[in-house]
Amino acid sequence: MTDEPVDGKVGATCAIVDVWELLGRRWSLHILKNLSTKDVIRFNELKRSLAGISSTVLSERLLELEREGLVTKKIYPEVPPRVEYSMTVQAKELEVIIKELARWANKWRRPDGLKTAAIAAQKK
Amino acid sequence: MTDEPVDGKVGATCAIVDVWELLGRRWSLHILKNLSTKDVIRFNELKRSLAGISSTVLSERLLELEREGLVTKKIYPEVPPRVEYSMTVQAKELEVIIKELARWANKWRRPDGLKTAAIAAQKK
DNA sequence: CCGTATCCCCTCCGATACTG
DNA sequence: CAGTATCGGAGGGGATACGG
Numbered sequence: 471m472t473d474e475p476v477d478g479k480v481g482a483t484c485a486i487v488d489v490w491e492l493l494g495r496r497w498s499l500h501i502l503k504n505l506s507t508k509d510v511i512r513f514n515e516l517k518r519s520l521a522g523i524s525s526t527v528l529s530e531r532l533l534e535l536e537r538e539g540l541v542t543k544k545i546y547p548e549v550p551p552r553v554e555y556s557m558t559v560q561a562k563e564l565e566v567i568i569k570e571l572a573r574w575a576n577k578w579r580r581p582d583g584l585k586t587a588a589i590a591a592q593k594k
Numbered sequence: 595m596t597d598e599p600v601d602g603k604v605g606a607t608c609a610i611v612d613v614w615e616l617l618g619r620r621w622s623l624h625i626l627k628n629l630s631t632k633d634v635i636r637f638n639e640l641k642r643s644l645a646g647i648s649s650t651v652l653s654e655r656l657l658e659l660e661r662e663g664l665v666t667k668k669i670y671p672e673v674p675p676r677v678e679y680s681m682t683v684q685a686k687e688l689e690v691i692i693k694e695l696a697r698w699a700n701k702w703r704r705p706d707g708l709k710t711a712a713i714a715a716q717k718k
Numbered sequence: 719c720c721g722t723a724t725c726c727c728c729t730c731c732g733a734t735a736c737t738g
Numbered sequence: 739c740a741g742t743a744t745c746g747g748a749g750g751g752g753a754t755a756c757g758g
Contacts, residue, residue: 485696485699485700485703486623486692486695486696486699486700487623487624488699489695489699490614490617490618490623490695491618493614493618494614494615494617494618494619495618495730495731496730496731497731499610499611499614500611512739512740513739513740513741514739514740517740522732523732524731524732524733524734525740525741525742526731526732526733526741526742526743527730527731527732528741529740529741529742530731539702539704545740548739549738549739550739550740551738551739551740551741552739552740553739553740553741560702563698564695564698567691567694567695567698568610570691570694571610571613571614571688571691572609572610574687574688574691575609575610575612575613576609576610578663578684579609580663619750619751620750620751621751636719636720637719637720637721638719638720641720646752647752648751648752648753648754649720649721649722650721650722650723650751650752650753650754651750651751651752652721653720653721653722654750654751672719673719673758674719674720675719675720675721675758676719676720677719677720677721
């Protein structure tokens with residue numbers, strides 16, 4: 471499916487799995503969503519837009535995203551400090567794909583209970 | 595980004611986030627990948643193809659995937675029991691998107707350490 | 719063959735407090 | 739303002755044992 475290279479090791483990293491796991495963590499997707507609404511955004515501004523997130527986690531997520539090349543961080547040596555975050559080109563390409571995924575998700579969204587329906591179908 | 599409806603509640607479910615979290619769990623993507631290689635597949639056959647997974651987890655994942663409408667389960671009332679799993683149409687559509695994602699992931703794959711490079715760039 | 723039941727560790731993440 | 743340090747609870751998932 472993903473055409474994993476299948477090099478010797480079992481745990482051989484598959485790029486997509488890494489990304490998927492990162493973005494599967496809590497808040498990741500929301501952060502990306504909010505970043506996409508503005509060219510640049512500051513830490514606390516972002517934090518305010520994500521009701522419920524803690525500084526700790528936001529900071530952690532941003533670091534991960536930066537590490538993956540999805541987010542750029544620009545520090546201005548001022549007092550008080552100013553730091554601006556923005557999406558990279560890479561992330562903007564990803565955004566397109568995520569939107570397709572969102573379309574897919576909504577297309578197939580169920581009112582609430584497919585499970586019972588599926589079981590009913592099975593019983594025939 | 596995903597055009598979340600923003601209905602009253604904070605935890606208002608966004609379809610894509612649900613899906614992403616499910617598929618972000620361990621093995622989910624691999625299971626889908628293996629399912630895509632055959633029309634139908636049996637439990638232990640699938641298990642053998644996923645080196646390291648336990649019955650417990652495989653069973654759990656399959657239940658979740660079935661619940662999300664990505665997998666169909668067909669039980670044959672035989673002895674010994676036979677159960678066949680297969681992907682739904684919905685999952686096959688998803689597969690297309692995942693492949694795009696895989697292409698994206700490989701396009702941007704880094705040798706190993708972007709982090710240091712990013713920091714260096716920042717310092718200029 | 720196809721699972722469920724248990725136990726247990728370990729990572730994730732929220733809350734809180736504190737710094738440059 | 740923009741974070742880091744620390745702690746503790748919750749739950750994901752591995753190992754093992756057992757059942758229809």
